Amino acid sequence: MRGFSDDERERITEALVEAGQRQFAQFGLERTRIKDITDEVDIGTSTFYQFFDSKEELYVEVLLREHRAFHTAAEEAVEDVDEPREQARAVLQTMFEEVESNPLIYRLIVEGELRSLQSRLSDAERAEIVDSIRGRRLSTLEEWVDDPAFRIDDREMVDALLRKLVFVSRAKNIPVAANTGPEYEETRDVLIDVVVNGLFSEPRDGDR
Structure with a gap:
């Protein structure tokens, strides 16, 4: 060969x-x-x-690269945003956009695709995955937590909250009868507003 x-x-x-x-x-x-x-x-x-070594090993490499790109997109969304409240809004909007538009990110984050691969991977491969994902946290979280208006002082809790919120995207593809109420996109945007205003005390008049 x-x-x-x-x-x-x-x-x-x-x-x-x-x-x-x-x-x-x-x-x-x-x-x-x-x-x-x-x-x-x-x-x-x-x-x-x-x-x-296998199709699964290639798949893991693809998913890890997608996760890095997902993290980079969230970081880039706040590069030119100074106010923590608007940073949080930009991060949530970007996370939803990525999950809704990228089937690999959806499978990775919402469907937990890597968990289903655990039995097919070596201990070293599983450790690499855990280290790669846990090692990527938004750099702006510290800034949010240090902001006097921010309601949560536990960075780990904020990180977990952001990760779990995107599970709402499951509702995007749930079939509903016509004329039963607001569309998914409208309710998602309202949810983002509610979460951002809930994370920060004393919302501005324009955000009420």
Whole structure:
């Protein structure tokens, strides 16, 4: 079996991750075949195993990269926002947008996809996942907690609250009868307002 130079290995690895991202997003883990991925990259299925031990290992790599991108999007949403109250609003809006538009992020965060993979992973792989996800917390949380108007002084609680709020996105695809009330998007936006105003004391007149 031919070897690959370092540059070739890097190029093929990235191509496999990108192809896997597309296939997993469209078909999910179970319905995606290794051949579907290698055909995109123009390598043989046997060559795949020189880069990843299994389809599951590639899937974990894809999910971890998606999680890093999700975290980066939330951080970038507050780069030009100074007020903690508006930072919280921007973070929540961004988190919902990412979960609603990215099927991989939805499966990772809302459906808990990584938990279903636990039995298929090694102890080292499970430890890597835990370290990667737990190690990513919004840098602005400290600023919020230190703000005198912020109602919660436990950073871990705030982090958990933000993570769990996006579970509301499950309601987006629940079929409802016509003319039964506000659409999902409207109720989600009201929820964001309620949460932000609840996190900070003395809401401004415009936010009441």
